[in-house]
Structures are given as C-alpha cells and as structure tokens.
Amino acid sequence: MGDRLPIADDPADASHTPVLLTQTLDGLAVRPGAWLIDCTVGGGGHTEALLSRSAPDGRVLGIDADPAAIRRVSLRLADAIAARRLILFHGDFARLEEAAAAYVFAPVDGVLLDLGVSSFQLQTSERGFSFMQSGPLDMRFDPAQPLRAADIVNDWDERDLADVIFRYGEEPQSRRIARYLVQHRPFTTTAQLADAIERAVGGRRGSRLHPATRTFQALRIVVNAELAQIEVVLPQALRLLKPGGRLAVISFHSLEDRIVKQWMQDEARDYVPDPTRLHGGYNRRPTLRILTKKPIVADATEVNRNPRSRSAKLRIAEKLPTI
Numbered sequence: 001m002g003d004r005l006p007i008a009d010d011p012a013d014a015s016h017t018p019v020l021l022t023q024t025l026d027g028l029a030v031r032p033g034a035w036l037i038d039c040t041v042g043g044g045g046h047t048e049a050l051l052s053r054s055a056p057d058g059r060v061l062g063i064d065a066d067p068a069a070i071r072r073v074s075l076r077l078a079d080a081i082a083a084r085r086l087i088l089f090h091g092d093f094a095r096l097e098e099a100a101a102a103y104v105f106a107p108v109d110g111v112l113l114d115l116g117v118s119s120f121q122l123q124t125s126e127r128g129f130s131f132m133q134s135g136p137l138d139m140r141f142d143p144a145q146p147l148r149a150a151d152i153v154n155d156w157d158e159r160d161l162a163d164v165i166f167r168y169g170e171e172p173q174s175r176r177i178a179r180y181l182v183q184h185r186p187f188t189t190t191a192q193l194a195d196a197i198e199r200a201v202g203g204r205r206g207s208r209l210h211p212a213t214r215t216f217q218a219l220r221i222v223v224n225a226e227l228a229q230i231e232v233v234l235p236q237a238l239r240l241l242k243p244g245g246r247l248a249v250i251s252f253h254s255l256e257d258r259i260v261k262q263w264m265q266d267e268a269r270d271y272v273p274d275p276t277r278l279h280g281g282y283n284r285r286p287t288l289r290i291l292t293k294k295p296i297v298a299d300a301t302e303v304n305r306n307p308r309s310r311s312a313k314l315r316i317a318e319k320l321p322t323i
C-alpha cells in the first residue's frame, strides 16, 4: 500500500463536496438493488449517495489510487462495509476489470468516474498538490508510485519539460517557464516552484489564475499518467456494464473531457469512415447511446457554494444491447 499516510495527517477542517451530485445520480438512473462501481472514491461523497439511492440492497465497489482516501472512507462508511454493501479497492482505476473480477462484481448497472484531485489531497500540504500551501514536490495519487513532480522539475531536460507544460498544461509560456526553471533548479517545495513560475512569466499581470496553475496541472497529469489511465479505463467500464447500464464521467479540464467525448462519440457511431479509401468506410453496430449531447455543468448556485464545480463537465452514456 505504499507509504503510510495516517488519517491524522489530513487537515482537520478539510472536506470534499461532491460535484454535480443529483445530476450524476439521475444520469446513472440509480435504482434500489443496483450494482455500481465508483472508480474515484475520494472523500466518499458520491459513494455514499450511490449507496443511499441503491438502498436497501444495492452494492458499490469503490476504487481509489490514494490509500489515504481508502482508509478515510473505510471509516466514514464502515456501516456499509459491515452490511456487505460496500467493497473498497486500493489501486489505479486502470485495473478496473481486475478489481471487478477479484470481487466477482459484474455485470454492473453503473460506473462513475469523477476525475482529478480531491479537496483532501489539495489541502494536505505534504502531498504537494497545491501551491496555496507549501509542501514537497510530490503530487502522486499513490505514494507507492516512483515518479514525483520533483523528478520532472529537477531532472528532465528543458525541452521535455517545456513540452509537457505546453501539452498537459496548455500553457502558452511553456518555453519561457521551462528555461527559467532549468536555470534556477533544484526546487524542493511547491511554494518555491510557484514563486519561480511567477517570476518566469513576469508576475501575475492581473490574471485571476495564478501563473503556476497550468504548470502544476501539467506536472500532476504526468506524475499520475492521468490521460493514459482514462483511455484505458473507458473500454473496461463499457465491458463491465449490463446492456442498459450507464457510465458517468465528470472531468475538470479540456484534455480529459476531449478524451471522454471522443471515445463516447466513437462508440456511438454506426458508420466509421475510412480515410484511406475515396468512398470508404463501414457500418457497425454502436455500443453506446450518448445521453448528454452537451456536457452537464454546475449552475450558479452550485458554483457559489462549491467553486471547484466551476470547471466540472459531466457526460453520460448508456450501453446498448449487443444483439
């Protein structure tokens, strides 16, 4: 399970408010007795709501790469575990089918992915996700994984560093930032790194976004191979669903959302064009029906209450019968 991160290390006042909660439960059409997989347990907010909507005998398999999240939720939802309604699995959701097979948990009525980082992770400075409070340059969801943000910032060559900041942070000043970081490294804390990025781009310039936001996003994505994990988990989720079962994905930035949107569109297609032939292509039976033509987003009340919901996008699709 990697380094032990005692729950006592969690900031006492931290909590994670689940985003788009009602829309997610409605989108998944959760019914009593449903079998559901929550691939991103986090603080357990969605998990708890899935358990309550599927009561009295619905079951949830909850997964998280972060052992601290699993430990926290195993205490919070101990009653559901004792009642055999909740199983918790520590690991990457890229291992979804393995987890489901280990607990004979298939086929299922719904699968949920609420991507990214939890408030607990952001607010626990030792995890190094945030530049708002200084911590080590870590950013691993699973502390057993070898790559830390510090390894990228301090060891990678300038060009590779610039490329990841550009590609995964969509940061227009990536070259300038990478050059500055390489000249001024090593860095050991998130605060040092954030200051250096601010200096590299010449201060804040009145922007609402801290100049380090995009670079931190890029580092987190690379440390946790986040985009690759999404590509791997989506087809596994589809295979585990019953016909009529539903998949809900909440993403927080455009790179994630693009992968989900394109994959859903590909699976929903009944004709696949072949660009290598003039009038080429073939008909196929679609595997999914998209239920959200446009992603569902938070309304003003939710954004006011929970600013983290501002960038959330929820997409839902239903598995079609195979014959």
Ligand SMILES: C[S@@+](CC[C@H](N)C(=O)[O-])C[C@H]1O[C@@H](n2cnc3c(N)ncnc32)[C@H](O)[C@@H]1O
Residues within 6 Å of the ligand: 016, 017, 018, 019, 039, 040, 041, 042, 043, 044, 045, 046, 047, 063, 064, 065, 066, 069, 091, 092, 093, 094, 114, 115, 116, 117, 118, 119, 141, 224, 229
């Ligand atoms: C936004 S939080 C989920 C919050 C949760 N829905 C709630 O209501 O409390 C995302 C969680 O997903 C986990 N996570 C991110 N990528 C993961 C992956 N590839 N495999 C497993 N867990 C992952 C993170 O550790 C984090 O706890």
